[in-house]
Amino acid sequence: MEKKRKNLAIVENAPIISEGIQNLLQKSHLFIKSIWIKDVENLHFHVDRLKIDIILINPTCILNKVKYFSQIKNNFPHIKWIALTYSILDKEIQSFFDEVIPINDSYDSITRKIDYFLANSEIEGVHALTEREQNVLKEIIKGHSNKEIADILNISIHTVMSHRKNIYQKTDIKSQAGLTVYALTHNIVSIESL
Amino acid sequence: MYLHSKIFVSAENRVTDIIKENPLMMLVIENFGVYDIKKEQTVAQLCQKNKINESLFIQICNLHNGYYLDHSIEYQNEDLFTIIKYLQNSHLYYTQEKYPEILSDIKKLHDISKLDILKIIEQYFEEYFNEVRDHMRYEDRIAFPYFKNLILENKNTESDYSSTTYREHHTDIESKLDALKELFIEHIHFQGPNHLRRKILSDIYELEFELYIHSSIEDLILIPLVDQIEKGV
Numbered sequence: 001m002e003k004k005r006k007n008l009a010i011v012e013n014a015p016i017i018s019e020g021i022q023n024l025l026q027k028s029h030l031f032i033k034s035i036w037i038k039d040v041e042n043l044h045f046h047v048d049r050l051k052i053d054i055i056l057i058n059p060t061c062i063l064n065k066v067k068y069f070s071q072i073k074n075n076f077p078h079i080k081w082i083a084l085t086y087s088i089l090d091k092e093i094q095s096f097f098d099e100v101i102p103i104n105d106s107y108d109s110i111t112r113k114i115d116y117f118l119a120n121s122e123i124e125g126v127h128a129l130t131e132r133e134q135n136v137l138k139e140i141i142k143g144h145s146n147k148e149i150a151d152i153l154n155i156s157i158h159t160v161m162s163h164r165k166n167i168y169q170k171t172d173i174k175s176q177a178g179l180t181v182y183a184l185t186h187n188i189v190s191i192e193s194l
Numbered sequence: 195m196y197l198h199s200k201i202f203v204s205a206e207n208r209v210t211d212i213i214k215e216n217p218l219m220m221l222v223i224e225n226f227g228v229y230d231i232k233k234e235q236t237v238a239q240l241c242q243k244n245k246i247n248e249s250l251f252i253q254i255c256n257l258h259n260g261y262y263l264d265h266s267i268e269y270q271n272e273d274l275f276t277i278i279k280y281l282q283n284s285h286l287y288y289t290q291e292k293y294p295e296i297l298s299d300i301k302k303l304h305d306i307s308k309l310d311i312l313k314i315i316e317q318y319f320e321e322y323f324n325e326v327r328d329h330m331r332y333e334d335r336i337a338f339p340y341f342k343n344l345i346l347e348n349k350n351t352e353s354d355y356s357s358t359t360y361r362e363h364h365t366d367i368e369s370k371l372d373a374l375k376e377l378f379i380e381h382i383h384f385q386g387p388n389h390l391r392r393k394i395l396s397d398i399y400e401l402e403f404e405l406y407i408h409s410s411i412e413d414l415i416l417i418p419l420v421d422q423i424e425k426g427v
Contacts, residue, residue, distance in 0.1 A: 015266075022262060038265045039418070049413055177317035184381055185373050191311055191381045 006118055007050055008034045011043065011057040012084060017103070021056065021084075021110075028111045030118060040065075044072050052079060054117055056101070059083045059093055069096070080117045129170060134188050136163040141180050141189060200259035203252050205238040212237065218258050218404075225283040226251065226276070247273050253415075254280070257407045269419050271345055277416050278338045284408055285330040292404075293323045296397050303390040307382075315377055322370045341416075344423045357420040371402045 008025070012018045018036040025034045032054075037046045040061050046052070062069045073081065073096075083089060083097040094100065099113055129137065139149040146164070150157045168174055171182050183189045200216050201207075209231050213219045223231065228244050237255075241248040249267045257263065297319055304312035337360045378395050 019262065036262060036265070046413075175317070175321055177314050177321060180314050181318045181373050181377065185376050191383070194310060194314075 006032045006053040008032050008054040008056060008114070009037045009043075009047065009050065009052045010034055011037050011040060011055060011061055013038070013058065013061070017058075017084075024107060024110065025114075030111060030115055032114070032118065043069075044075065047072060047076055047079070052076075054080045054082065054114065056082045056084055056114075059085060059089060059097075062093065062096065066096075082113070082117075129167060129186075129188070133163050133167050133170075134183075136160060137167055137179060137183055138189055138193075140164065140167070141176070141183055141194070143176070202261060203237065203255040203259060205236065205241075205248055205252065207237050209235050209237060209240050212255060216259055219255060221284075221287065221404075222255055222258055225280045225287065226254075227279055227283060246276055250276060250415075254407075254411065257410060263410060263414050269415065269422075271419075271423055274341060274345060274416075274419055274423065277411065277419070278342065281408070281411065281416070282334055282338065284404070285334060288401075288404075289327050289330060292397070292401055293326065296394060296401070297323060299390055299394050299397070303394065306390065307384045307386060309382065309384060311377070311381060315374070318370075319374070341420050341423075344420070357417055357424060360417070360420075371398055371405075374398055 010018045010021055012021075018038075022034045022036060025032060035046075035050055035052070037043060037050075039046065047055070073079070080099070081097045082099045082101055083094070084101050084103060086103050089100065099117070101110055101113055105113075135153055136149060139152055144152065146157050146160045149160045153160070167179070171179070173179050173182055180189075180194070184191065184194075201212070203212050209223070210233060213223075213231075223240075226244065226246055228240065228246075231240070235243075237252065238248060240246075241251050247270065250269065250273055253264060253267055297316070300312060300316050300319055304316060340360075341357075375395065375398055378391060378398070382391060384391070
């Protein structure tokens with residue numbers, strides 16, 4: 001499974017805290033890019049544009065805007081929410097988060113908690129190709145036509161076409177070179193088999 | 195990400211010193227449209243002479259030195275022209291210099307190594323380059339003139355266009371570089387002179403770093419400023 005860099009958003013008004021966390025994360029072994037989002041009103045836009053995977057947030061930002069934040073949570077269900085707390089959290093607010101980091105937590109504990117989410121978000125979701133689709137992809141890369149692929153894999157042309165359509169939709173790649181690179185970097189084919 | 199641990203640029207620094215610290219500054223300054231650097235000139239003097247908002251200039255220099263964006267800076271509507279000029283000049287750098295250079299090196303490496311995979315990478319890179327060129331051309335011809343008109347005509351032009359449309363058109367052109375890195379690191383097995391492969395790889399990292407800053411300027415400086423102008427603040 002390929003490991004991709006994750007993007008973490010820090011939503012916190014105090015610059016000294018935000019920059020402190022950014023410096024701390026920069027020094028860690030974590031494969032992430034951290035971004036300070038100050039513009040809480042447009043959080044949904046930044047989250048989308050910056051492809052955020054984890055949000056580290058001061059829960060007081062949420063207090064009067066629970067509805068707005070719940071909406072973001074629903075629209076981006078893959079995102080993990082971590083509260084950066086200064087005091088004990090209200091039970092109701094606490095249920096909003098996947099994890100809580102107290103502000104006086106140790107360096108190791110903070111990186112460990114974030115690392116846990118990184119490790120658990122590596123599994124590729126709906127975009128992964130099925131085994132059948134991968135087999136069709138291997139034949140497309142060799143330059144075979146639908147008819148030839150149907151004969152090789154012993155399936156109907158309609159099935160080949162439907163797999164082909166799924167491959168294009170899932171990978172968002174149409175060119176021969178693009179598909180070859182995709183297959184190589186996703187370990188579907190090896191360089192020797194090309 | 196490829197970050198430098200460098201000095202924090204301030205108004206009193208000499209321009210030549212900030213270039214000595216980080217040679218990428220030469221490109222940054224060129225992208226601001228400045229080619230004439232005097233030996234003793236400070237950052238403040240350079241900005242004043244060329245009518246560039248000093249805070250904006252320092253902000254962009256420090257992004258290149260590995261510092262995060264300072265959100266406390268407020269920009270004036272007129273800064274829009276400087277930002278657009280900067281982005282347009284860097285488009286020229288990408289499309290006329292950096293991408294063609296990498297493409298030409300990939301071709302040379304193919305000639306030397308005769309590896310079939312490099313022919314595929316060459317096609318892949320050309321397709322990617324075309325996408326980047328289309329995207330930048332769209333910004334230069336449609337998005338930027340619209341933004342400038344917001345100020346020049348001092349009103350919202352009667353068009354369906356807005357910064358929202360710009361955002362929607364805004365594509366992530368950096369992610370393909372990850373695939374290229376992986377190809378050059380993991381999938382090319384070649385027993386021969388390795389200098390071109392190393393050069394291509396470091397060019398890709400440099401390009402990634404530049405593009406990251408470029409999109410930060412667009413997303414975190416340009417778009418909020420256009421929003422501010424559109425709302426008539």
